[in-house]
Amino acid sequence: MRRNALALLLHPFKNGLVPRALLKESLGRFFEALFTMLQSFPQLRFNLVIPGYLLESVDPLLIARLRDCCKRNFIELVCTGYTEPFLSLSPPELTIKNIHFGLRVIEELTGRPSRGFLPPFSNWEPSLISELRAMGLRYTLLSNELFAGKTKTACGYWVAEHAGSSIGLIGTNVLNHANPPADFIEWLRTAFDNNSGTVSEPFIVLHYLLPLCVEKTDNALGYLQSTVREIDKHLLTYQSVCFSDFLNTTGPLGLQYIPASLQIGRRGAVDLHFLNYLFSFDQIGFLQRKLLDIYDRLAQSEGNRSAEALLHDLFFVQDINRFLPGKDAGFEVTADRLNSYARLIAIDREIHAQEKSEGGRVRITDFLRNGGKIIIMSNNNLKAFIDPHHGGQIIGFDFRRRLINLCSVYNPSRHQQPDIIISGASRTWFLDRILPAIGNEVKSGAQLTGDTADFQSGDFDHKIRKTPTGINVSLVRAGSFFTGEKPCPLHMEKVFGLERESAELLFIYQFSNPSLMAYRFTFSTELYFSLPGITDGSARLLAGKNSYDHIGNQLLRLPALTVWSIVDRLGGIRLQLQTQKPLTLWCLPGAPEGLRIILTSAVALDPSSQCTIMGKLLCKSIKKTSAEELTDAI
């Protein structure tokens, strides 16, 4: 009697960062359940998709049992890579290394090579087919939602081809314990009845997503066990197979051309312009560009043993879960985002240490890959990314000793364009405005967002200076601001400097009045701080003898300050800002998981005169309250 072929594909997954101990426990429970099912239902065969790093976290005794199961062909392993690389956002060479390393780990631990590849979230890139074949992979698995028209319901497998290289392509039906079909066997029967393909042995893949998180794992395993029990009762109708065995005995349905794609969410249409969609979110672009920059620099020192170790760290940053929007995981979540930055800054620091530069360095490069140049100024302690084409703002600021990007506050409003940095929308440092003078001082927070000038998105000319005492970048713009309807010319020069290897950022604003009229206006500059302690409310603002808690939740106005600090015990950081002239500090609410600060100063400029505002930002490491390092979770 003809039996329909059924492949059970088990996919234990986690999206967010999980402490290693918890992950190990969760994986242990999953594998115990799997081996119990194998013992109870010896006729069934399972296909297991798991990244290499999760396999490394499994208890060695369980690995030994898994090895035995693989040897006896009860389980076939499918690879995602060492981690789950985001194929569309990562450098292809890094992706290939990730997959290669993952295959090596699987073969070392299980004794059998993996022949299948599953890109998570069905993130498919057809250009990788030739590389996948070169690594010995025979087939790839994608959700059948990606297939066109009637081919979605075809019960078989296809061949995907690109530029002369081809690979087996298997469409999967995703099953989730949270949203199961009411009658599983009925659903399965219907799926086979709706078969639009023409093969002698119809074939369906059931792709089980099993979350590795203590609360949900039991429910998911329970559902899996009940499904497996049902299948075992209908063994005469449905034969459980491993992918390789099936591919060896049955031919494909034909060719399928699947374009670059991504499937976010359980069901739904796949958007071919997903990259535009992704880059319309804040922060993802900067994170990805940093990854690309670090990889380019690592690739230059390839062959070096330490470069290999750093590359393995980069595999974790390349993981797709770090680059997808979501409330529990991904770049929208502060802890997740800071973890990614921490890994990147740690690698960057290691590369910098090997390069042996002294007294600071300046690099002018197309960091954002958007046709413009970014000035990257760094020393052993700090690294500042300055965009001279959009207001001379600092768009990223690494405090290297604490492995944190202090300028990485997330803006939940999406960008209209998929640009990495949008003036006024991205939460950067030194976003400058010229406000109309109201009396001598601005009275309320609402008046701080108006801008009468063209500096915040303007193009600045730049000059680089390197002296024995340090480096500085001078940005100059001849702009204007409006008083009423009338434009008034105003020159702004802003200078950022690093003194040798110290953890101090110097900044200087100089305004020049080239006209014959006197000016009176309020200058404001905005800074967004990203600190772990702001999320949980433990960070404090110190100004003189006063201390303020839960900053970021309330409107604060502190006039005439020359020194103030932010202390974050959770992150182990103390930031102190000193200015030569007294400024008014405004701490405004509304920046979720970040701190929004505006500094204002009344400026009076006589004809053909200048006014200077100088200050420095000192970054200090202090003792952390929490023992657990951000980078321990994976």
Add this chain to the structure above:
Amino acid sequence: MRSETLDITIEGRGADLWFILSGPFTQEQIPTVREKFLTLIDDGNRSFIVDLERITDIDPGAVQLFLQLLNTVKSKNGVFRLVFSNENVSRAFHPFRNLFTIFPDDALLRRGGIVALLRNQRRLLSRKTGIRLSRPVALFLLFILFGWFLTLAFIINLQNRHIKEQRDELQELSQWETKSRLEIENLRNRLQPLEQLGILRDTAGSAP
């Protein structure tokens, strides 16, 4: 397009200021690079190392720029060195190789001592003469040269010995002559009274 412009890195390593360029160096970049260099010179930097290894394409005007910068730096008693070995840049700098101090990589630049000095000298000579020798040929020629020197030394030694022998002989003869003269004088003195008495005739002066 602006995205095709040069990437520039400026960093200090010890007493040197490294200026690393990467990408295509087109004519449009020349004023920018000149301005950056002049600013760095005004800041008091005097020892420059320009790394052009990652330049993919170079405009002939860029070479002229570096000549001007070389003059400017040298006029302020500074040092200006280039690091590259890639083909495009080597071809562009070929007519001016004698003017610049060029290293193929930074490892060689950092190496000091007699070996480095010899290597530099070798490079200088090969540039001036246009002669390049392979290592085996150079070793063979060195061997021949060494052999010649040895032979020369041997010949000189031989001649020295011969000269010494002759000198010794000469000295010996001189001594014998002096001694003989003294004896003759002595004998003359002894014979003189007899000659005065007429007992003996002086036959030494008479012809046979």
